[in-house]
Amino acid sequence: MTTEVRVPTLGESVTEATIATWFKKPGDRVEVDEMLCELETDKVTVEVPSPAAGTLAEIVAAEGETVGPDALLAQITEGGEAEQPAAKPAKAEAPADKTEDKTTMSGNSVDVMVPSLGESVTEATVATWFKKAGDRVEADEMLCELETDKVSVEVPAPTAGVLAEILAEEGATVDAKARLAVITEGAAGAAPAKPKASDAQDTVLENAGPEEMTPRSDVEDAPSAKKAMAEKGVSRDQVQGSGRDGRVMKEDVAKAQAPAPKAAAPRAPSNASDADREERVKMTRLRQTIARRLKDAQNTAAMLTTYNEADMSGVMGLRNEYKDAFEKKHKVKLGFMSFFVKACCHALKEVPEVNAEIDGTDVVYKNFVHMGVAVGTPSGLVVPVVRDADQKSFAEIEKEIGALGLKGRDGKLSMAEMQGGTFTISNGGVYGSLMSSPILNPPQSGILGMHKIQERPMVVGGQIVIRPMMYLALSYDHRVVDGKGAVTFLVRVKEALEDPRRLLMDL
Structure with a gap:
């Protein structure tokens, strides 16, 4: 059949x-x-x-x-x-203290291909091989790690056998359809030497976590992670592995706390060469892509920024009044981001060109809001997307932003979670920024910059009063958005923040 x-x-x-x-x-x-x-x-x-x-x-x-x-x-x-692959020949019994190191090639050859990298990602760099040619591998065992301009991708073995050949070495750039290696199914590869009793005990102690007394001893950390730990002076027990079966990856080391620094080394002699005191580090693919996209935005869009300021008393008062009840009911804290997301969604309805993009000679207007929220991570800036933010409640927005932000910091964001945004909010205020001009996130036509809330003297009703003020900056593509539209958008955001009740009344 x-x-x-x-x-x-x-x-x-x-x-x-x-x-x-x-x-x-x-x-x-x-x-x-x-x-x-x-x-x-x-x-x-x-x-x-x-x-x-x-x-x-x-x-x-x-x-x-x-x-x-x-x-x-x-x-x-x-x-x-x-x-079925040919049956494995029976192994002759090896001497007690010797290790079988012969590689027997038999069975079918299976290609190890670059896995799906996601929409718009066309190439990757081979970061680390966890196996070498001749090693025995099991199905789904991690073979290597790839770095793209957005995420790290682990490549599992598609079948059990022997890693017969590595076609793309560490550091090589491969396209989305490339062959990485060849596995011979059913072959017997070189087995690792059996550890002595004392070695096995050391392995268990080294890998044991605070609540795990008998951890797996066959999980090998990424070589790039081992190198990073050595360079940073971080021990294995200070790092929480995020890879398969608790394997420590390179980005895990970046998040680990290094021990207190030692006393400063003697100052270099005045005649030392400047080059001897420099450190040259290759840019990661993510950092290269950030640099390229930001420069492309400047080169392509007719970018302009308009500014305003908002009195945050209304939002802060409403938040303080309802934050406890909000958290009790929704199990999430009420932050400022949900107010900004809702205010922007409200303003985008009135000024839809800020939520549009250019496609050739067409302007594509989006009748929905996929809100990008810029998140700083150890690897660089990423922009996860809250989809259909205009249809979500305050609680739904806060939960989703919290989950996406945590994934971003842990390097766990998927390609789908970072694509399709129609407008972006960037919060430089969390780092203390008082004023900045954000750069567009192509092909979007608008990005709103939030900044630090700072008490300033303001004139209200002829009186000087102290108010918690925030500068707002809207960068926009002048090819799509006229000055009137940009100013109107920012004024509507300001009005919604200064009187949050307008959001409920759709005013």
Whole structure:
């Protein structure tokens, strides 16, 4: 009996998808719900599970092809038996104190491909290999780590066998469809030497956490993390691993606290070369992309900034009055960001060009608000997106911003969570900034800069009073937004913040 594999439901308004990666090839045995391939749309990445157990008889849509909803992807012959790799030969018993180091190559060769990197990401850099050629690997065991301009990606082994060949060495730049390595299925690779009893005990003690007395001793930290720990002077027990099975990754080390600094070294002699006292560090892909995108924004958009200020007494008073009841009911603190998000959504309805973008010779107006919220991380600035923020409540916005911010700081944001924003808010006030001109986040046409709340003398009703004031800055693309629209937008944000009741009344 033959079962068809078709494109699953892609979601509202999504009319096509691209075949990103096939995890199986014709002739392979597949089980029910086992992942067959991955599709990419302009919004999400979709995994396609097997609808039946059997043999993958035919792949109809190859990698790179564009398919529509419900299109035929492949055919599965139910109950069929796929070709199995040759059985492993029985091993001769090794001497007690010797380690088997011979690599026997047998079975099929399986390519290790670059996994899906997400929409708009076309290349990655091979950061770290956790295995070397000739090593035995198990299915789903981490082989290497890639760095893109947005996230780090771990590459698991697609099958068990021997890592026969590494095609992309550390530091190499690879495209989204590149082959990284070759695994020989069913081969017996070099096994690690069996540790002595004392060594095994040391391994357990080294990896033991505060609530874990018998941790796994077979989890190896990323080599790049080991190097970073050594450079930073941080011990293994000071770092909380975020990788698979608790593996410490490079970014985990960046978040760890280093020990108190030692006494300052003697000052360099006055005749020492300046070059000898410099440190040269290669920019990460994320930092390179931030630099490129910011410069592109300046070069492409006709960027202009308009300023205003807001008396935050109204928001602060309302927040103080209801913060305890709000937290008790919604299990989240009431912050300032939800007020700013709601105020911007309100203003964008009146001035829709600030929520638009240029596409060639067209202006695309967005009838929704996907609000980008800039978050500073150890690796650089990232902008996760609160989708349909105009339809969310204060509590929903606070919860989502909190969750996205935590993911950003931990380096766990997915590609989908950082794409599709229509407008951005950047809060330089958390770092003490009193005034700044934010740079646009292309292709968006507007970004609002929040700043430090500072008490200043203000004239109110002919009297000088002290008020908590905040400078606001709207940078906008003058190709889309006229000065009148930009000023109107910022005035509406100011009005909503100074009298938050206007948000309830839609005024």
